[in-house]
Structure formats: structure tokens, C-alpha cells
Amino acid sequence: MARPKVPLLSRDRIRDAALSLIDRDGLPELSMRKLAAELGVQAASLYGHYPTKDDVLDDIARGIMARVDTSVFDSGDWREGLTAWARSYRAALVRHPNFVPYLASGPGNRDENLRAADAVHGGLVTAGWPPREATMIGAATRYLVMGSTIGSFSRGFLDDIQVYRDRYPHLDQAHLLRAKADEIDTESFELALAAFLDGLRLRYDAIAERRSRRRAGSAQS
Template sequence: MGRPHKPLLDRVRITTTALELVDEQGDFSVPQIARRLGVQTASVYHHVDGRDGIVELLRERICAAIDGGTLDGRPWDAAVAAWARSYRAAFAAHPKAIPLLTTSPVRAPRVLEQYEKAVALLLDAGFALPDVMPVIIALENLVLGSALDMAAPEAMWELADDTATPRLARALAAFPEGGRTDTAFELALAGYLTHIRGMPDGA
């Protein structure tokens, strides 16, 4: 019998399977990946650097959907806004991966390259070096929180008795149907940008 033309196992298939598991249940294990692929657990370890290695492959896969080219744009605040929207969309596609990735250090080279570009953009815009990482981290908090919110029900408040919370009832009635998460995200992003525009040296 000849050898199969296509490898039974590779990093792409491992990453795809791990992401399927995360999308389904919020986590994965190497034995689960092996079972789904019909191979021995040890075979998976031949291709990846353990669980941590798979987490970084997941990070690379999800972050590949972020348009890093937005960071080449000018003016700098428009570039930050475009990056934030692309970043949010990438993680909104896989919200259950957010807790997994935000509790593990970033090591993936391609992902670190985007951070390098973000740092360069802010430094070129005149931000003081000690301010750069807080600005990026604050943006990530905004983006990832909104990506999680996109997985929530459109109607997050269920009022059994309007008279008990009349002001809340009126506020909810005045809020347009649909677009709840987008409206809130754009409001938060605008406030964030307004604040950081005053931070660069000479601003």
C-alpha cells in the first residue's frame, strides 16, 4: 500500500480542530484534538509545542484576520480607530477564545509584529514612551470587551414589571432596536480617542 499523499496531521489541522473545540466549549485539550482527528495524543505533540504552542497557533489564526495594514495609515488617530474595528471583528468571530488568549502571554511572532507597528505608530505621533503600552492595553480592553458583548443577546434587560424601574423602561424604549453593540462600541471608541489625542508631546 502506498503512502498517503496528504499528511494525516499537521499544524494547520491541529489549529483548525482546536479552534472548533474552543468555539464549541470555550477550551480544548490535546487528547480532545487527537480524538477528533483520529490520531494518538502523542502524535499531536510531535507537531506542536504542547498546549501553550497550540494556544499561540490559535492566537495567530484569529489575529490573522486583523488588518495590520490599518496601522500604516495616517493620521494616527484614524489608523488606531481602523485597527480597533478590525481587531474587534476578528475576535467577535471567536468570542469564546477571548478568556483563553487573554490569560496567556503573547508569543506568536506575527502577532508581536502588529504590536510593534502599533508602538511605532504611537511613538511617531509623539506619545511619550511610558504612555505607549497603557494606550494599547486600554484599547484592547475596549475592543475585547465589545467583542464579548457582540456574543450577548440583543435584549440584555428583561423587565418583568415596568413600574418597578420606570426610568430604565423609558431608556430602553427610546433605544433603537438593533445595533446595540455597535452603538456602544463607537461611543466608547470616540471617548477613548478624544482622551488620547491630548497625550502626544506638543499636542
């Protein structure tokens, strides 16, 4: 039997092609018709694997979120847990910035997202954070990660020195930023993460101090 001219479809092949299309053209450009054209098949061929476009997107989301590491929370060190989670989260997302808006809508009912949320919240509460604070910390970390992956600050500058030198004297080195965009973006994220964690440490210590005073007061009464 002759080998088919078009490779057989599979969920993996469809999902990978969809993500490549999103990476190249943007999330709004994805449609089942365009995806089929990308694969060299008719759109009807896709529906046996994915009934809707949202099913494709959810499968992509599962694959990306599966690379996010929350295991460090098992150590009981909330700062180390948050650091590892945030770094692995950013590493998973920064490769596909055009897909981040889809993930930003919340975990929904996707198992990978909910397991990560459960691990983060459980790790923080177990380490001594009040549940409400743990919820806000998880949300704030997520905002920090997603904000750092949607766009590059450094790539927003031109490499023409004259654009900045004459009118913006404090930006006389801005034309150098594009060439070091990856380095600057990564180090800027690390700076923001460290400052965020330092602030949380002060908050955590204040909560612990209030608890200690309440216990001391209860013991004396």
C-alpha cells in the same frame, strides 16, 4: 490502495478543530484527548504535529492575530491608525470570544503580537506621542477591544417584557435588546472608541501646546 477512513491529520486540520471545540465548549474544555476525539483519532497521533496543548493554542493565536491590521499607522495619522487597528482587532476577536482570555495574557513571544505592538507603538511615537503615553494608549485600546468581545451586554437580557416592566420602569424596552444584540454591541463599541479617541485628541493637543511653550521659552533664553 483503499482511501483511509479518517482524513489525514495536518496542523491546519488540528488547529481548526481545536478552535471549533473552544468556540463550542469554552477554552477550559480543550484537552489533547478531547481534541483527538473530535478528530476521530488517538491523542498520540496529535503529538507529531503539536507537542503540547499550548503549541496548539499559540498557533491559533497566531492565526487570529494575523488578521489584525496595523498598516494604517504608516500614514502617520495616529487617530486613523488606532481606529483601523481597533476595528480589525475586534473583528478578529469577536468571532471567537471564548478564545479571548488566552490572548488577554499579553503578547508573550508570539511574533504576530509583537509585530503589532511594535507597529502601534512606533506609529504613535512617530506621530508625536511620548513613549510612555504611547505604551498606555496601546494598552488602553487593547482593553477596550477585548472588553467588547468577551461578552454581549444585550444578550444578557431576556425577551420577556414582564421581567422588566413592573419592577424596572426605566428598562421597559430591555426585552427588545436580544433581537438587536449584534447591532447594539457593534455600535456601543464604536461609541466607546470615538469617545476614547476624542479624549486622546485633547490630550495630544495639550502635549503639543506644552512642547510649543517649552520651545518658545528656550528660544527666548
